[in-house]
Amino acid sequence: MTAIQGTALVTGASGGIGHAIARTLAAHGAQLVLTGRRADVLEPLAAELGGRALAVDLAERDAVERLAAEAGEVEILVANAALPASGTLDDYTPEQVDRALDVNLRAPIQLARALSAGMARRGHGHLVFISSLSGRAAAGGGSLYSATKFSLRGFALSLREDLRAAGVGVSTVFPGFIRDAGLFADARVQLPRGVATRSPEDVAAAVVRAIERNRAEIDVAPLSLRAGAAVAGLAPELAATLSRRMGAADVSAQLAAGQREKR
Ligand SMILES: NC(=O)c1ccc[n+]([C@@H]2O[C@H](COP(=O)([O-])OP(=O)(O)OC[C@H]3O[C@@H](n4cnc5c(N)ncnc54)[C@H](OP(=O)(O)O)[C@@H]3O)[C@@H](O)[C@H]2O)c1
Numbered sequence: 001m002t003a004i005q006g007t008a009l010v011t012g013a014s015g016g017i018g019h020a021i022a023r024t025l026a027a028h029g030a031q032l033v034l035t036g037r038r039a040d041v042l043e044p045l046a047a048e049l050g051g052r053a054l055a056v057d058l059a060e061r062d063a064v065e066r067l068a069a070e071a072g073e074v075e076i077l078v079a080n081a082a083l084p085a086s087g088t089l090d091d092y093t094p095e096q097v098d099r100a101l102d103v104n105l106r107a108p109i110q111l112a113r114a115l116s117a118g119m120a121r122r123g124h125g126h127l128v129f130i131s132s133l134s135g136r137a138a139a140g141g142g143s144l145y146s147a148t149k150f151s152l153r154g155f156a157l158s159l160r161e162d163l164r165a166a167g168v169g170v171s172t173v174f175p176g177f178i179r180d181a182g183l184f185a186d187a188r189v190q191l192p193r194g195v196a197t198r199s200p201e202d203v204a205a206a207v208v209r210a211i212e213r214n215r216a217e218i219d220v221a222p223l224s225l226r227a228g229a230a231v232a233g234l235a236p237e238l239a240a241t242l243s244r245r246m247g248a249a250d251v252s253a254q255l256a257a258g259q260r261e262k263r
Pocket residue numbers: 011012013014015016017018035036037038039056057058059079080081082083103130131132133174175176177178179181182183184185
């Protein structure tokens with residue numbers, strides 16, 4: 001196992017995938033700053049892994065700046081926190097729309113802005129953004145979520161070019177359906193037969209691979225879903241027709257029902 005040097009700030013560390021990322025980075029030797037809203041979940045995890053817990057609400061604008069300042073010198077940012085933002089747009093209040101944009105998109109951009117300057121000055125560092133296959137292929141009932149996850153992809157690819165010469169890496173990880181823990185598992189969705197899942201540990205392993213090999217993008221999904229996402233990139237209308245026929249609307253409706261209280 002290769003070592004990961006320095007301090008890693010993990011957002012959404014109180015969640016299902018964030019827990020796995022924190023444990024895996026700790027196992028690789030990183031010092032952790034763990035953040036989320038729930039101090040009661042973060043503090044025991046930080047105590048167990050030997051890191052610091054900083055509870056913040058990323059929907060609050062001052063809190064994002066404060067987090068960047070309090071985290072200190074950070075070598076690795078894993079921007080993992082997100083709200084599910086599932087359901088149709090007309091089912092959202094204007095405030096809920098703003099919160100989803102703030103947590104899923106504004107906070108990662110502001111944290112990257114605040115932390116990458118120090119990384120560039122020191123000549124090393126890595127920014128990892130946790131997007132989703134919904135950031136490659138859009139299905140009905142996910143407009144707001146896909147808006148944030150597609151945006152992260154473009155942001156990261158461009159930023160990667162800008163920071164290349166400074167020795168700072170930028171990666172995006174695209175999980176498919178993740179079992180056992182996290183916002184998909186919590187919603188208890190019945191997937192169509194034959195659609196396979198991946199584990200939170202698979203996402204964490206992809207984060208480590210992204211950092212170690214400075215990979216631009218890594219999908220964490222079975223071949224069928226990765227192929228579907230690739231088709232969506234080339235022929236979005238065809239991909240939408242195929243995913244509709246495979247029951248995407250039913251999955252979206254189940255997700256929206258199971259995630260309603262997280263808006
Ligand atoms: N699970 C999947 O199948 C799947 C698939 C594709 C992509 N993803 C992506 O993977 C990442 C992690 O998701 P997950 O499945 O682990 O979800 P999760 O268990 O619901 O965790 C979400 C995390 O985000 C944090 N968060 C939410 N709102 C916040 C706010 N206002 N301020 C600060 N932190 C906030 C939560 O912290 P608190 O609860 O403490 O506030 C929690 O730690 C997300 O970016 C998600 O879009 C997940």
